[in-house]
Amino acid sequence: MNRIRAMFEQCKARNEAALIGFVSAGDPDIDTSRALIFSMLDAGLDLLELGIPFSDPTADGPAIQLASQRALKAGMHVRAALKMVKEIRERHPTPIVLFSYLNPILAHGPEKFCKDAAEAGADGVLVVDMPLEESRELLPFLEASGLVAIPLVAPTTPEERMREICKNAKGFVYLVSMTGVTGSGGLDPEKAGALARRVRALSPVPVALGFGISEASQVKALAPESDGIVIGSAFVRVIGETADKEKIPALLGEMTRDFKAACKQGR
Template sequence: MNRITATFQKLAAAHKKALVGYLTAGDPNPETSFDILRAAVTSGLDILELGVPFSDPTADGPVIQEASQRALRAGMTLTKTLEMAVRLRAESDIPIMLFGYYNPLFKYGLDRIAKAAHAAGVDGLLVVDLPPEEAGPLKTALQGTDIQIVFLVAPTTRPDRVKKIAAETGGFLYLVTKAGTTGEGGLDYEAIRQHAAEVKAVSPLPVCLGFGIRNGDDAAKLAPMADGIIVGSTLCNVVGQAPWAPDLPERMAAKIQDLRAGLDRS
């Protein structure tokens, strides 16, 4: 069974919610990044989204854009991101998703990325700018692996469209909590509650909420609405506030523990 699916089943049996965390591979540099990732996966994360640095991350806000730029300046590539996944898999059984944009995957080669990701122990792919209707070639390349593709559901997505997306996705649905780019603006909790309920009514998949979640209090408020939360900009900002601080792994662990505590008290 795919690790993502198994994780949601295990959490549901324990009446717990999933904490999914995004971090950009190679930020602020490859070795420090690995130490940060190691701290993250041992501090309460249930699923890791390992971001592939990209020069034009249009769906992301300034925090993640800057994280990508730091990683690219430090020499991070898709190949090195896969190597980092291999190192993580050697130490942890946490589900690992590659999170990124289609262009780097296409340039790398879809068959090649499918084989390399499978060999690295990757469990899922989330390609921000790839809608289900255009994912056929990637899905074909992934045949014979147990790698799942996760798709996004926007706040404006209608129920009939949600059904179509759910039929194509694996693992869980990523429900975007608000329009715009990651990490910006506040949250309309009532609107999120209504949309999450509408999505859960038409899809059997676990639903996770992402965009705009900053702390344990946000996590506690959102947890009852879905099966998990996804935190990206808040984690990347831990690095962005002090990229060369020697205690970045400890700072990351503290942030994740705060989010985990918020989820668990909901």
């Protein structure tokens, strides 16, 4: 059984939403990045979204754009990110989804990327700028490697297209909770919850809400409406704003515990 599916089933059995955390590989530097990831996993993170930094992350807000810049400056690239996946997998069974744009994958070679990612221990891939139609070019390589493609659904996705995306979904559906870029403010929990209920009714796989969720109170409010909660910019901001790098792993570990507690309290 794929680790992603097993994780969601375990969370469901415990009556809690899964906590999915995003960080950019190599941010703020490779050693600190490795340490903070282990801290988050030790604190109870259910699934790691590991970003492969890209120079032009158009769907991401300022916090994650800056994280990509810091990681690239630190020397992070696709091969180094896959090496980090292997190091994580040697210590943790936690599912790992590689979060990327299409350019780095094409530069590495789609077939080679999927093979290398699977061998390193990744479980899935989320390509932000790859629509359903273009995903068919990558899907055979993903399937051959045992990886799942995580699809995105947005509030602006038409009903018919939403049905098509959900029908073909594997792993889980990443539901964008609001229009805008990652880290946007102004989240309306009622609207996000209603959207989640709508998509869950269509999806044969779990649905995880992301974008704009940055506080434990928001997690608590949305946990009953979704199978998972994705936190990204909140973690990344702390990385960028903490001058003393040695403090970052402990800070992110504490945030992970708080968010995970909210995933349980909301149920």
